[in-house]
Amino acid sequence: xxxxxxxxxxxxxxxxxxxxxxxxxxxxxxxxxxxxxxxxxxxxxxxxxxxxxxxxxxxxxxxxxxxxxxxxxxxxxxxxxxxxxxxxxxxxxxxxxxxxxxxxxxxxxxxxxxxxxxxxxxxxxxxxxxxxxxxxxxxxxxxxxxxxxxxxxxxxxxxxxxxxxxxxxxxxxxxxxxxxxxxxxxxxxxxxxxxxxxxxxxxxxxxxxxxxxxxxxxxxxxxxxxxxxxxxxxxxxxxxxxxxxxxxxxxxxxxxxxxxxxxxxxxxxxxxxxxxxxxxxxxxxxxxxxxxxxxxxxxxxxxxxxxxxxxxxxxxxxxxxxxxxxxxxxxxxxxxxxxxxxxxxxxxxxxxx
Amino acid sequence: xxxxxxxxxxxxxxxxxxxxxxxxxxxxxxxxxxxxxxxxxxxxxxxxxxxxxxxxxxxxxxxxxxxxxxxxxxxxxxxxxxxxxxxxxxxxxxxxxxxxxxxxxxxxxxxxxxxxxxxxxxxxxxxxxxxxxxxxxxxxxxxxxxxxxxxxxxxxxxxxxxxxxxxxxxxxxxxxxxxxxxxxxxxxxxxxxxxxxxxxxxxxxxxxxxxxxxxxxxxxxxxxxxxxxxxxxxxxxxxxxxxxxxxxxxxxxxxxxxxxxxxxxxxxxxxxxxxxxxxxxxxxxxxxxxxxxxxxxxxxxxxxxxxxxxxxxxxxxxxxxxxxxxxxxxxxxxxxxxxxxxxxxxxxxxxxxxxxxxxxxxxxxxxxxxxxx
Numbered sequence: 001x002x003x004x005x006x007x008x009x010x011x012x013x014x015x016x017x018x019x020x021x022x023x024x025x026x027x028x029x030x031x032x033x034x035x036x037x038x039x040x041x042x043x044x045x046x047x048x049x050x051x052x053x054x055x056x057x058x059x060x061x062x063x064x065x066x067x068x069x070x071x072x073x074x075x076x077x078x079x080x081x082x083x084x085x086x087x088x089x090x091x092x093x094x095x096x097x098x099x100x101x102x103x104x105x106x107x108x109x110x111x112x113x114x115x116x117x118x119x120x121x122x123x124x125x126x127x128x129x130x131x132x133x134x135x136x137x138x139x140x141x142x143x144x145x146x147x148x149x150x151x152x153x154x155x156x157x158x159x160x161x162x163x164x165x166x167x168x169x170x171x172x173x174x175x176x177x178x179x180x181x182x183x184x185x186x187x188x189x190x191x192x193x194x195x196x197x198x199x200x201x202x203x204x205x206x207x208x209x210x211x212x213x214x215x216x217x218x219x220x221x222x223x224x225x226x227x228x229x230x231x232x233x234x235x236x237x238x239x240x241x242x243x244x245x246x247x248x249x250x251x252x253x254x255x256x257x258x259x260x261x262x263x264x265x266x267x268x269x270x271x272x273x274x275x276x277x278x279x280x281x282x283x284x285x286x287x288x289x290x291x292x293x294x295x296x297x298x299x300x301x302x303x304x305x306x307x308x309x310x311x312x313x314x315x316x317x318x319x320x321x322x323x324x325x326x327x328x329x330x331x332x333x334x335x336x337x338x339x340x341x342x343x344x345x346x347x348x349x350x351x352x353x
Numbered sequence: 354x355x356x357x358x359x360x361x362x363x364x365x366x367x368x369x370x371x372x373x374x375x376x377x378x379x380x381x382x383x384x385x386x387x388x389x390x391x392x393x394x395x396x397x398x399x400x401x402x403x404x405x406x407x408x409x410x411x412x413x414x415x416x417x418x419x420x421x422x423x424x425x426x427x428x429x430x431x432x433x434x435x436x437x438x439x440x441x442x443x444x445x446x447x448x449x450x451x452x453x454x455x456x457x458x459x460x461x462x463x464x465x466x467x468x469x470x471x472x473x474x475x476x477x478x479x480x481x482x483x484x485x486x487x488x489x490x491x492x493x494x495x496x497x498x499x500x501x502x503x504x505x506x507x508x509x510x511x512x513x514x515x516x517x518x519x520x521x522x523x524x525x526x527x528x529x530x531x532x533x534x535x536x537x538x539x540x541x542x543x544x545x546x547x548x549x550x551x552x553x554x555x556x557x558x559x560x561x562x563x564x565x566x567x568x569x570x571x572x573x574x575x576x577x578x579x580x581x582x583x584x585x586x587x588x589x590x591x592x593x594x595x596x597x598x599x600x601x602x603x604x605x606x607x608x609x610x611x612x613x614x615x616x617x618x619x620x621x622x623x624x625x626x627x628x629x630x631x632x633x634x635x636x637x638x639x640x641x642x643x644x645x646x647x648x649x650x651x652x653x654x655x656x657x658x659x660x661x662x663x664x665x666x667x668x669x670x671x672x673x674x675x676x677x678x679x680x681x682x683x684x685x686x687x688x689x690x691x692x693x694x695x696x697x698x699x700x701x702x703x704x705x706x707x708x709x710x711x712x713x714x715x716x717x718x719x720x721x722x723x724x725x726x
Contacts (some may be wrong), residue, residue: 058489150498158392159709228483229555238378238707293718313549314485315556318708 027106031123039109046188049301050260057312084249087150092246096150101247101254103143108261109319115268116190118278118292129181129190133269134175137224140258141167144226147255147304148243159242162319163233166223169228169326173220176334180213181206181273183341194277200353201276207351209341214274216330216337222307223322226261229282230315232322235242250299267303268296276297310330366390369512374403378711380482381721383695388530392706397699406726412622413686417443417652418641420685425511427689428723431665433462434584436515441596442661443517446654450480454642456598457624461635462595463663464628468539469498470666471625474718479550481715482559482708483699487550495541497535501528517652519645532636536629543625551622557676560615564701564713567612575693575699578668579620580717584612590664602634617716651680667718691723 010030016024048070050062055062063070088097114129116122126132141163148160184206185196196202201326203210223230234242244255271277278292278301285291317325344350373384382403388396408427412420417439424435437459444451472495479487499509505525506514514521548702567574571584581588589606591599609616651695654676660670668690675684694717702710 054485059493060439060489071596109441111559119401137665154368228485231483238711240376312486315479315482315553315559316708319707320706321558 033111035123039112039261043260044078046260046264046304047074047077047256049304050311053305053308054312057309072190078253081250081253086249087246087249088249088274089246091152093150093152096146097192097246098148098251099329100143100147101251101258101328103146104140104253104258105143105261106137107143108137108258108265110139111265112261115186115265116192116194116272116277119191119289121293122191125180125189125191127139127187127189128176129193130273132187133265134171134178136173137265138167138171140262143258146244148249151243153246155239155241156243156245159239160243163226163243165319166226166230166232166322167295169323170220170223170330173216173326173330173334174224176331176338177213177220178269178273180209180334180341181339183222183338183345188318190277192281195326197276197279198283200280200351201274203274204345205352207340208335209344210274212333212337213341214270216334217270218266218303218306220326220330221270222310223326225265225266225307227259228311229308229316230322231316232319234347263304263307264300267300268308270303271296273301284306367395377490377717378714379721380477380501380719383719383721383724387697387707387710389477389707393708394702394705395436397608397702397710399695399698401420403590404417408573408726409685409687413681413683416680417654417682420682422511422513424687425513426722428665428667428691428720430473431466431508432510432512433459433466433514433671434663434665435670435716436518436663437463437597438663438665438670438672440515440517441655441663442659442674443652443659443722445519446657446659446674446676447648447652449518449646449648451519452644453598453640453641455644455646457601457635457639458520458524458644459515460501460598460602461632462512463537465498465501467666468625469471469495471621471628471656472498474621474666474715475546478715481711483558484553486558487546490542490546490549494539497531497538500616500687501531501535504528504531506645516645519572519643521645523644529636529639532632536594536636539625539629541684543622543629548620551618554612557615558619558713559708559724560613562613562615563705563709564587564614565612565717566697566701568610568701570697571612574697576668576697577693578664578666578696578718579607579617579624580668580694582586582607583609583616583620585610587670590669594662596661596663598635599631602631604631606620611631614716617683621718628662653678653680654682662688667720667723668694687726689723691718691721691726694725695719 011023011027014026045241050069052062063073066073066076111133113124114132116125144163146159147165148156181202185193186204187193187196199205203214206213236328244252249254278296280286280295282293356415367388367390370387370389371384371630372387373379374382379385384400384403386398386400387394390724406426408423415423421436421439424439425432427435429703463559476488476491476698503509504514505528506512566580566584571581571586576584577588585608587608592606604627607620607627609620653673656676656678659674659676660671664671669681669688670690671688673688674682677683698714700718702713704715
């Protein structure tokens, strides 16, 4: 069995040169750089993918001129945004106004750290992985609230308030639907959850309640990322651009990128928890562990496509309907679902292949 | 020293927000002064005049042939029907006998314009409630009508195809075939509209029971067109005061009684079906003959007052001419459907959410140059 062991080589090479403390600091920086690169590439690729998928839904072609099939289009857009002037409102709360984009982007980045791309490519495998994800994903809303509040713009303010209401509500469903699956696995650690799925993906193992949990997770995950049909926060026909109305240039790009990274994270979590993460279907490529990245990304991209499909076919909900959906339907369904799952596990009715 | 300003006319929870003149949902330079309590609309005050071009005053300066061209710039989505209104008014005043061929072609062109206008409305309607894909579907079908118009009269938006006395040119030899192709195409696409938007559960939840307008209010606010008909007010000018070749065809007036945004939506969808049926009845029976009656180069209307109304895609457009016998009208007044329909916005939007206001405004189908003139 061939193993690449790149990290081990780098570790040995660095240890030969400096003390143990310095090695760990250098390694942290290296890992951070790798993740920032992944982050940037994923963000830029997803923006392009979204535009091409949208074009496909809308009888258009989409960007296909810059680079092969438009692959460099978003790169060009990012460079353009970098060179643009950063404007802002005169009476904005400057400190909070400048701080807000970083909250959004950092929370997205931190969530990326615990996602297992494959067995080896997993930066931060803590025993409370799912708990960490739920906690980190709620930080982003602070950035949105700050951005909307400090812009000194009423449209931004309404957008931010809607976002606060929405994210806090849907946080519950995201958390509870994930906890439903934890009832089966008995662990919060993502690597162990994946190991557990060697006997069948959790959506198969947990059958009915798992499928319900998956649907609830995708709905509330879409709402968490403020994407259509839950994009009340931006609602361009109602609020202009919502909370980021007053942002321009790279600060706007941070909000924009974070949205796409969050979409990737939600899909990645769903792929990990419900569809076995980097495990191949029926273990067909078990002998080649490097293909784990491929399987992981393939599953994630299918779910990303699902979220894009939502966005380009559904109208937007109204803000009160959004809350009705969460508090009157999803949350009670979720609570019953957890009990159902617990009974299933207790009576040993899960399907194990 | 700063002094605290106390707004006595606001309740403590209410605040004021400026929607427009540059705002995606107002479809033009309409400014709405909103008083909002959280998300709930307390008051809507439309502020007009951002695209006022004093068209009525310009009409007093221009000859009757020139006036037709100005009407394109009012409700630019019903350009042909607007042209027809002025032409009919002038022809009636001169008591010209208009050939059957002209009348049939005018009606066909008018119904094509109505479909094109409703296609565009359907596209932006979806966009206003957040379904961006509808826009491209609507524009795909509108594009075919625009191509027909371009081939026939050389223009895609401001057609100027009608002139007092008839049509500027005869129809293009391809016209009949292309219109038939379009009708066949659009009959397969209209059910697609329903699948994409009409039957969508989120869309229905957004629309049903929102912005309800009663029949009495529709009449007293002067609502016309699909807005009035959705409230059960039978106000189709084509039925009650037929003009051109409309009395040669049979069609149903799209009437509903709910009066909410969904009813207005359904009325327009049904109108597209009715327009298709009108076109189908007429396209095979276009009579032979002249496309124009020769009029004097300088048209002078006899002294008197003349009124003609037509049904545009938005409702009743009235043209009121006072002539003193010269080559220009002494006064010309347009009764535009958009203006009356906008006037009831405050009445039906108060109490709803911001999202409801946008949905309501979309079903009023406002064209701002029509309101401001």
